[in-house]
Amino acid sequence: MKIIGLIIALTTGGFLVYAAVDFPDWADPQSPASTHVSPHYIEKTMEETSVPNIVTAVLADYRTFDTMFETTVIFSAAVACFFILRTFLREEERRERLYRHVLTGVTVRVKEGGKIPPSDDFERIDDSWIPHDLIIKTICRLLVPFIQIFALYVVAHGHHSPGGGFQGGVIFGASIIVLAMSHDLRTVLQRIGEKVVGVLCAMGVLLYAGTGALCLLLGLNFLDYSALAPVLGVGPVMARSHGILIVEIGVAIAVTTAMVWIYNNVSSRGKYDEGL
């Protein structure tokens, strides 16, 4: 089986290399890709959409239908992860839970039905609990707000610099995952619950598709943002720029929550009890 796989991989690679010879030279101005629509984008993007970053304009305006379904793909991935991994069944042989006395560091093992002494100083800890590390916890807690600010900047500044909904959303999701890894899963679930994550993930896609449907209702093509001009109170060119920002926010919400959703399911084996 391994040899067959190797033969298939080598043959495919050989064909790829063989086909790559026919490619136009790198940055060749006469290549088909550079002569067909690229000149239009490079010359007209600024006057048609007033977005300096051509990549963002192409991604979220000229080719916005593709991007909408890319967002849908990420949403479907998160939903698939949820359906495969999430288990609502309660286990029969209930394991003991571990509690740690914060002041003394003593760990208490509580069997099923048992109770801990009535005190606020006990905190629940995971089975695979790694000893309390003050440095990691503090540094991560300090870093999270800065990561989130940077993520918002990446989303909002996608018109002018590299970035946009996907990257900003992933960075924002990473900040929440950092919190889950440095503390535990329950800390994150207290702040952003499972239902909120699921609903927000769908809302992000809905915001994108809803913007398109609004354009349709206002009398232009699906996702033609210049239809939003009367609603936003700006000219049609500025409306395209604002429309890009609206859908990028939708993408960012969907991607952020998709990342958190997948991480929660994978790291807790779908039980949402004990994380990584």
Next chain:
Amino acid sequence: MLWQLDLAILTLVVIAAVGALMVKDLLGAAILFGAYSFMMCLLWTIMGAVDVAFTEASVGAGVSTVFFVAAVFRTTRRTKD
């Protein structure tokens, strides 16, 4: 861009890719895959595709490595084959 630097990064990409396939320890494979993504990110930057490089750095080298580590942590660390 210097062609020597280009070649060095390309070599590292191939080494990381082959290493991620060959190594028996799945955690090591996840880390090597992260290194592969990071080297690809550098290559995109060299080729001038900054947006793609940004996506590769955040998705490929960042979050997907975390997903791999979480999955390895919740299953087994050794491969069967």
